[in-house]
Amino acid sequence: MHFVNFEAGHMLWIRDIHEKVLNEQRGFDLVKLGESCSKKGPCLTLMNDREAIACGGLVFLFPETAEIWLRLSMQGRGPHAVRELKAQMFRWIEEYHLDRVQATAQLGWQEDQGFLEWLGMNREGVMRKYGPGGLDQVRYAWVRE
Numbered sequence: 009m010h011f012v013n014f015e016a017g018h019m020l021w022i023r024d025i026h027e028k029v030l031n032e033q034r035g036f037d038l039v040k041l042g043e044s045c046s047k048k049g050p051c052l053t054l055m056n057d058r059e060a061i062a063c064g065g066l067v068f069l070f071p072e073t074a075e076i077w078l079r080l081s082m083q084g085r086g087p088h089a090v091r092e093l094k095a096q097m098f099r100w101i102e103e104y105h106l107d108r109v110q111a112t113a114q115l116g117w118q119e120d121q122g123f124l125e126w127l128g129m130n131r132e133g134v135m136r137k138y139g140p141g142g143l144d145q146v147r148y149a150w151v152r153e
Contacts, residue, residue: 009092014051014063016042021060022081038079045077050100054092061089066100072107074100080123094127097150107152112138112145124148 019038042063045051051065064078076097080089101109111127113120115134125131129148138145 009054009056009061009088011052011092011096012055014042014046014053014065016040016046018042018053018060018063019079022063022079049074052096054089056089062093064093066104066109068104072105074104074106074109076109076111078111090123090126097127101150101152108149110147110149112147114139115144115146121146121148 016039019042042051045065045067049066049068051063053060054062061081062078064076066074066076068074078093080093097109100106109129110132111124111129112135113124121131125148127150129150132147132149135145135147137143
């Protein structure tokens with residue numbers, strides 16, 4: 009596994025467990041989302057041979073605060089990929105001198121929430137109508153002590 013520079017089209021290479029839900033949300037365009045995110049901070053794609061299995065990056069909110077976004081395939085949820093993704097998050101924390109990294113997961117998607125907890129994030133609360141299509145999201149954050 010290795011990281012390559014992110015391209016917005018990589019978003020379409022990854023089929024994840026939430027694909028059906030995302031497709032049902034009117035007006036949700038993964039390529040436009042990728043283009044938007046790539047203009048707001050560093051982004052990478054995790055490859056397994058020639059297959060993209062995860063992509064993600066940071067969106068800087070303030071000099072010491074960033075939102076992390078991830079799109080994971082089922083293979084991207086495996087133990088080796090997850091270790092690579094966690095290590096990259098902490099490289100970015102050090103490189104950009106971040107004191108806070110936050111993320112959201114859709115309310116009810118327990119696997120995604122567990123993944124954010126495994127990254128070292130703590131649940132902070134529910135954000136009503138925050139996600140695509142007005143869906144409720146759960147806010148998680150890693151905060152430097």
